Amino acid sequence: AGRRHVVDAMRALGLAVTIDRIGNVYARREGRDPRAKPVMMGSHIDSVATAGRFDGCLGVLGGLEVVRTLNDARHVTRRPIVVAFFTEEEGARFSTDMLGSAVATKRIALDRAWALTDRAGKSVKSELEAIGFLGEAPVELDPPHAYVECHVEQGPVLRAANVDIGVVTGVQAIAWHELVITGRSAHAGTTPMELRRDPGMAAARIQLYLRAMVLSGRYTKQLRATVGVTQYSPGLVNVVPNRVQMTVDVRHPDDEVLKKALGELVPFYGKVAEEERVEVQHKVTARTPNIAFAPRVQELVLKHAEGRGLSFKKIVSGAGHDAQEMAAVCPAGMVFVPGEYEGISHNPREYSTKEQCANGVNVMLDVVTELAEEEGV
Numbered sequence: 531a532g533r534r535h536v537v538d539a540m541r542a543l544g545l546a547v548t549i550d551r552i553g554n555v556y557a558r559r560e561g562r563d564p565r566a567k568p569v570m571m572g573s574h575i576d577s578v579a580t581a582g583r584f585d586g587c588l589g590v591l592g593g594l595e596v597v598r599t600l601n602d603a604r605h606v607t608r609r610p611i612v613v614a615f616f617t618e619e620e621g622a623r624f625s626t627d628m629l630g631s632a633v634a635t636k637r638i639a640l641d642r643a644w645a646l647t648d649r650a651g652k653s654v655k656s657e658l659e660a661i662g663f664l665g666e667a668p669v670e671l672d673p674p675h676a677y678v679e680c681h682v683e684q685g686p687v688l689r690a691a692n693v694d695i696g697v698v699t700g701v702q703a704i705a706w707h708e709l710v711i712t713g714r715s716a717h718a719g720t721t722p723m724e725l726r727r728d729p730g731m732a733a734a735r736i737q738l739y740l741r742a743m744v745l746s747g748r749y750t751k752q753l754r755a756t757v758g759v760t761q762y763s764p765g766l767v768n769v770v771p772n773r774v775q776m777t778v779d780v781r782h783p784d785d786e787v788l789k790k791a792l793g794e795l796v797p798f799y800g801k802v803a804e805e806e807r808v809e810v811q812h813k814v815t816a817r818t819p820n821i822a823f824a825p826r827v828q829e830l831v832l833k834h835a836e837g838r839g840l841s842f843k844k845i846v847s848g849a850g851h852d853a854q855e856m857a858a859v860c861p862a863g864m865v866f867v868p869g870e871y872e873g874i875s876h877n878p879r880e881y882s883t884k885e886q887c888a889n890g891v892n893v894m895l896d897v898v899t900e901l902a903e904e905e906g907v
């Protein structure tokens with residue numbers, strides 16, 4: 531329903547809507563030179579289950595607001611303008627992040643993406659079909675002239691520094707693991723400890739080990755580790771579990787440092803398996819290096835923030851974004867807006883004020899209209 535709502539808004543603005551085979555949606559506004567490569571604004575409208583209303587949506591609806599403003603001003607840019615939303619940016623349902631934009635930029639093959647399943651075993655392809663968004667357009671994206679994404683910071687930095695705009699220099703490196711730990715279920719009262727093969731204890735040791743790695747400072751103070759999911763089965767108070775499913779999310783601004791941390795963590799899985807006499811299977815479900823955004827786009831964001839008398843600060847994104855996938859195929863960059871309540875995100879309390887959102891979208895308007903006048907193919 532959210533997808534259809536946005537597509538209706540796109541069409542109401544006179545945009546030509548294309549849906550590709552991974553469900554990415556591209557809405558095009560013609561330019562004076564229809565052969566010129568377009569300038570694209572985009573983000574995502576899918577969200578984590580406990581989402582707020584700004585993560586992703588700001589960039590898509592902000593892009594539509596830019597189009598509305600250009601329409602009202604009867605301003606036709608040289609280059610066409612495209613507003614896009616990508617499928618499954620969050621990875622919270624189908625287990626890998628930036629799925630649609632990674633397929634569009636060929637980091638993930640379409641067949642592999644289609645086959646990913648959610649906890650109910652439903653596949654991406656079958657779900658796209660079920661909601662009527664298994665489009666026909668080829669997924670391989672013709673690289674646009676440039677890509678700009680407006681997004682909430684999702685953290686405390688900009689608000690604490692009291693600045694209006696984040697000039698995003700890049701995105702930190704991310705690694706996600708899915709662990710399945712299997713042992714032997716037993717009676718919680720009658721089974722002596724030395725006879726147990728308890729995957730729950732193994733999971734707990736892994737979680738504490740992650741914390742020890744972070745607190746050790748061996749990987750600088752910027753290493754971040756999160757266990758977001760632990761599922762015990764059978765999940766009964768007086769039954770030693772036989773199976774634990776858990777996720778690990780580890781991030782660092784420098785991929786070389788993240789690699790070293792993973793180089794310590796993965797062997798620990800094996801050590802715990804041996805000592806707790808359980809089996810630990812681990813799958814890498816997401817893995818992206820840190821990336822830098824195009825200096826040219828960063829400069830435009832900075833210039834237009836200044837031009838509007840807005841304060842700004844350079845910032846590395848702690849969250850992953852579709853823009854990091856687009857950076858592989860074209861000059862890409864992001865405009866961050868601050869968030870209230872310490873920038874809480876992936877939480878219903880996520881909130882940015884109208885002024886904060888307007889500042890970000892206005893800067894994106896200026897950056898996009900300048901890029902859309904640039905000469906060349």
Ligand code: HGY
Nearest residue numbers: 619620627848849850
């Ligand atoms: O997980 C992330 O960083 C993003 O919200 N997908």
Ligand code: MN
Nearest residue numbers: 585586619851
């Ligand atoms: Mn997002």
Ligand code: MN
Nearest residue numbers: 585620849876
């Ligand atoms: Mn998110």
